[in-house]
Amino acid sequence: MDYMYTEYYLVVDLATGEAEEVELEEKFVKEYVGGAKLNLALYEKYKDEDPIVFGSGLFTSTMVPGSCLGVLTAKSPVTGKIAHAPITWNAGAELKFTGYSFVVVKNKAEKPTYLWLHDEIADFVDATALWGKDTWQTTDAIREEQGEDRIQLLVIGKAGENKLTSAQVINNYWGDGDRFGFGAIFGEKNLKAIAMRGMGELDVDDAEGFLEKVEEVFKDVVSQVGSAKGFDAAAYANIPAAVKAAAAKQTHRVEADFNSPLAYKVYLKYREDPSVMAMSDIWNPGVLVSDPIGFAAIGNAVNPEAAGEVLEAVFRLGLNPVAIASKIKAKDAKGAIADLEKLAESSEAEKFDAVYSPISPESERTEAAYIAGICPVLAAKAEALNAETLAELASISTGIDFDADAFKM
Amino acid sequence: MxxxxxxxxxxxxxxxxxxxxxxxxxxxxxxxxxxxxxxxxxxxxxxxxxxxxxxxxxxxxxxxxxxxxxxxxxxxxxxxxxxxxxxxxxxxxxxxxxxxxxxxxxxxxxxxxxxxxxxxxxxxxxxxxxxxxxxxxxxxxxxxxxxxxxxxxxxxxxxxxxxxxxxxxxxxxxxxxxxxxxxxxxxxxxxxxxxxxxxxxxxxxxxxxxxxxxxxxxxxxxxxxxxxxxxxxxxxxxxxxKIKPFAIGPAKKGDIVLLHGDDLGEWLGIIKRELSSARVLSSGLVNLRWKIGEKIWEDEKIIYFLNETWKTIRTLQRYDLLPIEDPKGLETNARLIHSLLAEIRVLSKGGQDTSKEAEMLIEATKKLSKGLFDTYFNLKRNNWWSNGKIS
The missing domain is CATH 3.40.50.880 (Class I glutamine amidotransferase (GATase) domain)
Structure with missing residues (x-):
């Protein structure tokens, strides 16, 4: 594919330790566009080899507002059906920068392994020493081993290693959109993490026309999103008032996803004064509430002021907060964390009812966002990110004629 | 002209x-x-x-x-x-x-x-x-x-x-x-x-x-x-x-090895892997500066060097046969660049001086990029290929 995507996608066989570059053909993109839709086509192509697909959307890593999204696609151990988990923040963009717009991970590694993708290179790295470490330790260890603090990771903790359906794939240190037990698939595959760092570049067919249209869309998006930020921008999560009030005292800053004007993620500090803006010697002094719905679930289960610290433990263990919140017995942080450590090793955690995406693709706009590589939270708020506009941007940037229907599953 | x-x-x-x-x-x-x-x-x-x-x-x-x-x-x-x-x-x-x-x-x-x-x-x-x-x-x-x-x-x-x-x-x-x-x-x-x-x-x-x-x-x-x-x-x-011709003999030529097929793929794979790792490491350096002789070198110059070398590799990999002088030596240099950057990262994190390592890094990077540019201009001069294939 000449424009907006890399030339190849990657097919990784964990059983053999081989990685194959496959040409990403224009006709394939024309038919499936990208994101969840193209992931699904790749899943079908390799379905006999137990694949999990991590893919980017057509606009992921570009200047289109909210172009952060990566999508994980596999058969959910929770539902038994194919599911698409949205991965926000920077991982989707980094995947494309590695030189592979999509990676299909097949079969199972003989021993714990992490996949290290960097500048069109796929390395299988022994992760035996990382097995048993939590997601934060693993992220730090891999970044240290490969020498870059900006390496983006999809990583599992103990819950994933124990193949629990309540396990979640964690995005660096933070929980994200996996409500489908994909962490268990990583565990089943002996795949501790996918680590990514690249400095690739993308070509655009009509670069000036694309930039002009993006500027127009960006202005519209900013005006439609308004000035709400933090938990006010994540009203969909229904965070209890008492939890919000407690979090307000711990709030250090708000953050947005890659190239997004919507700062709906809130960083809470509870290991140092949240008003201190300078970097301290404390590495990770709190938690990023990257999953407001998960935070609401935890906030309902424990004392409001303990919610942040407990959410951290959920992320470290690689658990799905919505799946396990009701099983936490203790209300205080210490007791709740002890409960979580047991849940990460227990089949009890596998029994849960609530299965929904933190960013449910209910509307046409969020559906289109999953295909385009746009943050669904932003798309849900910004009418400008509709299928018609995305199709126009897609046509300008690729030279292929797309219509709005292309952005429907 | x-x-x-x-x-x-x-x-x-x-x-x-x-x-x-x-x-x-x-x-x-x-x-x-x-x-x-x-x-x-x-x-x-x-x-x-x-x-x-x-x-x-x-x-x-x-x-x-x-x-x-x-x-x-x-x-x-x-x-x-x-x-x-x-x-x-x-x-x-x-x-x-x-x-x-x-x-x-x-x-x-x-x-x-x-x-x-x-x-x-x-x-x-x-x-x-x-x-x-x-x-x-x-x-x-x-x-x-x-x-x-x-x-x-x-x-x-x-x-x-x-x-x-x-x-x-x-x-x-x-x-x-x-x-x-x-x-x-x-x-x-x-x-x-x-x-x-x-x-x-x-x-x-x-x-x-x-x-x-x-x-x-x-x-x-x-x-x-x-x-x-x-x-x-x-x-x-x-x-x-405006330059007047002066050269009186053929330009210097080393021993050229023609790499193709699996050998070329393997060689390119090694160089790319090492260079990619070096680029990752160099992008992670934070505001390092070295005084080498009377010249100040910032880490961004290393990044520039490596990025341009990377672009050359990407150009060369389009060909299915490459004339390369001392491919093993270039491999060694690529590995050295990677390991020196890893060393610089660790030492600089500990607050130690890395000027010696930086000097070696600059020399190794020069040698690698020279080798790749030599190959590139050799291809260009001799026009042995058309459309990336042997003509």
Whole structure:
């Protein structure tokens, strides 16, 4: 594919330790566009080899507002059906920068392994020493081993290693959109993490026309999103008032996803004064509430002021907060964390009812966002990110004629 | 072109001891201007008498003290003979300082001609920023750099922008002048007060031509070869078109290995893997700076070097057969670059000095990029391939 995507996608066989570059053909993109839709086509192509697909959307890593999204696609151990988990923040963009717009991970590694993708290179790295470490330790260890603090990771903790359906794939240190037990698939595959760092570049067919249209869309998006930020921008999560009030005292800053004007993620500090803006010697002094719905679930289960610290433990263990919140017995942080450590090793955690995406693709706009590589939270708020506009941007940037229907599953 | 066309002009670029990364700019610009006979020499090549096989020698930016240390009197004299016998010398920044006398008690460098400079003083004006790279001690005084970045140069026929990164403000006679410093622009970075900078630079020569024996010198302060300044590049092209042929023998050739098929794939895979890891590591360095000789190197220069080398690899991987000099040596260099960067990262995190490792890194990176550029120009020269396939 000449424009907006890399030339190849990657097919990784964990059983053999081989990685194959496959040409990403224009006709394939024309038919499936990208994101969840193209992931699904790749899943079908390799379905006999137990694949999990991590893919980017057509606009992921570009200047289109909210172009952060990566999508994980596999058969959910929770539902038994194919599911698409949205991965926000920077991982989707980094995947494309590695030189592979999509990676299909097949079969199972003989021993714990992490996949290290960097500048069109796929390395299988022994992760035996990382097995048993939590997601934060693993992220730090891999970044240290490969020498870059900006390496983006999809990583599992103990819950994933124990193949629990309540396990979640964690995005660096933070929980994200996996409500489908994909962490268990990583565990089943002996795949501790996918680590990514690249400095690739993308070509655009009509670069000036694309930039002009993006500027127009960006202005519209900013005006439609308004000035709400933090938990006010994540009203969909229904965070209890008492939890919000407690979090307000711990709030250090708000953050947005890659190239997004919507700062709906809130960083809470509870290991140092949240008003201190300078970097301290404390590495990770709190938690990023990257999953407001998960935070609401935890906030309902424990004392409001303990919610942040407990959410951290959920992320470290690689658990799905919505799946396990009701099983936490203790209300205080210490007791709740002890409960979580047991849940990460227990089949009890596998029994849960609530299965929904933190960013449910209910509307046409969020559906289109999953295909385009746009943050669904932003798309849900910004009418400008509709299928018609995305199709126009897609046509300008690729030279292929797309219509709005292309952005429907 | 005048006497020679771009395809045949044999250009030697000095990339040996003391040369900074800016020689890559020459490579990119010469490539885009369709010069095919581009070769790379180090101090040993020059001492071994290789110069007579080229029409011109380019001495790029860097550290003239280190360059002279590497060439020794033996190499410096070979360059003097080359020019006296009819070769052309193109000096930029360090290459210019190396070739002129601007002090009563000059360093034992090339010293082709007396060209006073206005940015030398026993008591240089006070720096207002970038003090770490503002002055270089020279004998009883200091060479100082009043501005950096873009400025305007010109003569009665033309004017254009070019970047200056430490080059001299030359007080040359009118008959030698090609271009003067005309003015600064909104991208000029002042290291001294603006008035002082103007008094030091404007009206003095930015480029001169000095006949020496049967050859001549073209000496520049600004980097007319910088790929982001196309008008300056065209000025350089015009200068190159005036160069008289001189080469008397074939350019230096090493033992070429032809790699193809699985062997080529494996070799490219190793180089790419090491280079990619090096790029990842280099992008993770935070504001590192090394003083090597009298030159300040920032980590971003290493990143630039590696990125340009990466682009060359991506070009080369389109071919299914590559002529490579010492592929094993290049592999070793690629591994060394990776391991040195890993070492620098660890040491610098612990607050330790990494100048020694950085010096080795720069040399290894030079060798690798030289090897890949050699292969690239070999392909281009011989036109063995069309459309990336063996014709």
């Amino acid at each position: 005048g006497r020679m066309d771009s395809e045949n002009l044999k250009i030697a670029i000095y990339i040996g001891h003391g040369a900074s990364y800016s020689w890559i700019w020459f490579v990119k610009t010469f490539d885009s201007l369709d010069f095919n006979e581009v070769y790379f020499l180090d101090e040993s090549d020059i001492k071994n008498g290789e110069l007579s096989n080229y029409d011109c020698l380019v001495l790029p930016g860097g550290d003239p003290f280190l360059i002279a240390d590497g060439l020794l009197e033996e190499g410096l004299d070979k360059i003097r003979q080359f020019v006296k016998n009819g070769g052309t010398y193109i000096g930029v920044c360090a290459g210019t300082y190396l070739s002129i006398i601007f002090n009563d008690d000059p360093m034992p460098w090339l010293n082709f001609a007396e060209v006073p400079i206005n940015n030398f003083s026993e008591r240089p004006p006070e720096a207002i920023r970038m003090k770490y790279k503002y002055i270089v001690p020279y004998k009883d005084g200091f060479v100082f750099h009043p501005v950096r970045g873009s400025l305007e140069v010109g003569n009665k026929d033309m004017s254009f922008k070019a970047p200056l990164y430490g080059g001299p403000s030359m007080m040359a006679p009118a008959e030698n002048r090609l271009l003067d410093y005309v003015d600064f622009d909104d991208k000029t970075l002042y290291l001294v007060e603006e008035d002082t900078a103007k008094k030091t630079m404007v009206g003095n020569a930015a480029g001169i031509r000095v006949p020496v024996g049967r050859g001549c010198l073209y000496l520049f302060g600004p980097h007319f070869e910088h790929p982001s300044y196309p008008r300056a590049n065209m000025f350089l092209y015009d200068i190159m078109s």
